[in-house]
Amino acid sequence: MKRRDFLKQTSSGITAAAALTTLSSIQSVFANNLLRLEKQNNKDDYFANLRTEYLLNNEITYFNHGSIGTIPRAIHEAHTGYLKLCESNPWFYMWGEPWAKALAETREKVAEFLGCSAGELAFTHNTTEGFNLLASGLPLKAGDEVVFSSLNHAGAGQCWFHHAKEKDFSVKKFEFPIQEVPNLSKEDIVDIYAKNISEKTRVVVFPHIDNLVGIRYPVKELAKMARKKGVQYVAVDGAQAVGMVDVNLQEMGVDFYAASPHKWLQAPKGTGVLYIRKEVQPDVKPMWVTWGQERWKNSVRIFEDYGTRNLAATLTLGNAVDFQSKLNSKGAAQRRKALRDTFYQTLKNNSKFSWRSPLDADLATSLYTVELKETSSRALFKEMFEKHGYVFRPFESENRNAIRLSLNVFNTFEEIDRFNKIAG
Ligand SMILES: Cc1ncc(COP(=O)(O)O)c(C=O)c1O
Numbered sequence: 001m002k003r004r005d006f007l008k009q010t011s012s013g014i015t016a017a018a019a020l021t022t023l024s025s026i027q028s029v030f031a032n033n034l035l036r037l038e039k040q041n042n043k044d045d046y047f048a049n050l051r052t053e054y055l056l057n058n059e060i061t062y063f064n065h066g067s068i069g070t071i072p073r074a075i076h077e078a079h080t081g082y083l084k085l086c087e088s089n090p091w092f093y094m095w096g097e098p099w100a101k102a103l104a105e106t107r108e109k110v111a112e113f114l115g116c117s118a119g120e121l122a123f124t125h126n127t128t129e130g131f132n133l134l135a136s137g138l139p140l141k142a143g144d145e146v147v148f149s150s151l152n153h154a155g156a157g158q159c160w161f162h163h164a165k166e167k168d169f170s171v172k173k174f175e176f177p178i179q180e181v182p183n184l185s186k187e188d189i190v191d192i193y194a195k196n197i198s199e200k201t202r203v204v205v206f207p208h209i210d211n212l213v214g215i216r217y218p219v220k221e222l223a224k225m226a227r228k229k230g231v232q233y234v235a236v237d238g239a240q241a242v243g244m245v246d247v248n249l250q251e252m253g254v255d256f257y258a259a260s261p262h263k264w265l266q267a268p269k270g271t272g273v274l275y276i277r278k279e280v281q282p283d284v285k286p287m288w289v290t291w292g293q294e295r296w297k298n299s300v301r302i303f304e305d306y307g308t309r310n311l312a313a314t315l316t317l318g319n320a321v322d323f324q325s326k327l328n329s330k331g332a333a334q335r336r337k338a339l340r341d342t343f344y345q346t347l348k349n350n351s352k353f354s355w356r357s358p359l360d361a362d363l364a365t366s367l368y369t370v371e372l373k374e375t376s377s378r379a380l381f382k383e384m385f386e387k388h389g390y391v392f393r394p395f396e397s398e399n400r401n402a403i404r405l406s407l408n409v410f411n412t413f414e415e416i417d418r419f420n421k422i423a424g
Helices: 003-012 014-040 073-088 090-095 097-114 127-137 158-167 178-183 186-196 219-228 278-283 311-329 332-348 377-388 413-423
Strands: 121-124 145-149 170-174 201-207 233-237 256-259 272-276 353-355 367-372 393-397 400-406
Touching: 014 073, 014 097, 014 311, 073 090, 073 311, 090 097, 097 121, 097 272, 097 311, 121 127, 127 158, 127 233, 127 256, 127 272, 145 158, 145 186, 158 170, 186 219, 201 219, 219 233, 272 278, 311 332, 332 353, 332 367, 332 413, 377 393, 377 400, 377 413
Parallel strands: 145 170, 145 201, 201 233, 233 256
Antiparallel strands: 121 272, 256 272, 353 367, 367 400, 393 400
16 A cells, blocks of 8 residues: 555554454454353363463472463453554554443453543553552652551552652551461451551552452441541552452542553553542542643543553453453452362361461452461472472562462362362
């Protein structure tokens, strides 16, 4: 095609229509993949055969979805489809109409999945970026305090210390009673935070699910308590939650929620989301400042425009949501619970291990930790990985010698059984 003809077609919308067809063909391959998956696994246990849908090395038994997820072929294919399409005419896809529309649709879909409006959801790279944006952008000053616990991940904690120096506010990191975790209830958790909030507290930060012992925090109750005590901003770290448990931001009543869909939502690495409640958006100064900032005034996009981005990865978030919704409709939550219950039953009577995660059903999640009584956790990990292909997270410090297990739907009971035979 001559350059002049191409330009003519672009302005008349014909090329845009052609691009849409290609985009929709990626989507229809994806839809067929979901359909095939449904048919293939209908016969017996839907999840038992799911492993072949992933690119994971056959030698690996993956118990570390809490660190980073692995994406199914169908999602990977959609992602590479977008990447290829983009490379066929980068300028056109990065800034053209078809992908602007696709991006808006993706935002709608992800927002619906998280129970918020599209105007409240920014696309970031990860949770760490979301919290950096909040710590740098909230109007905090001398006399204000930010509160979080020792179970906060550094990605949602470190940035507050950094900006506290600059703006002269204070940060209180209180010690969470980690030894008591197996016996805690929802009410206990709310009490623990309530005791650490003072009249100075302007921001409270807590995880939806923490990465150390895997407590599912009673977000709604915590937010309610914090508001009652006069806290202005409630910020939640959803890194371990999105894709693992249902998230309904409107119901939760929080101001901010940052997450990393590359963990449990099985989205491409480096895809993050940040919810900023509409009413508090004017309070937050954007972290990225670039040309044309004016056009995003009064739009959540002012918090995500850091210049050129990997749009293909962002669009794939929509596929990850569709895939997850399919798994949810097939009983993903029950599957993960059954795996957890099996692991608990397997380890609870073994004198080499001591269970460190919540036992209360309301607080228990698919991320759990056991303390090792005889072996060093690093030594166990080394042996289990090098000789048997198991991947999990060891924690070894002065007062901790534990391993963290985080199993997703395609893990199997046989994998747990084998783990027990080798490590038990
Ligand atoms: C609870 C929690 N918060 C934050 C993070 C940081 O996530 P990211 O590196 O994707 O920003 C992690 C990562 O493991 C996490 O588990």
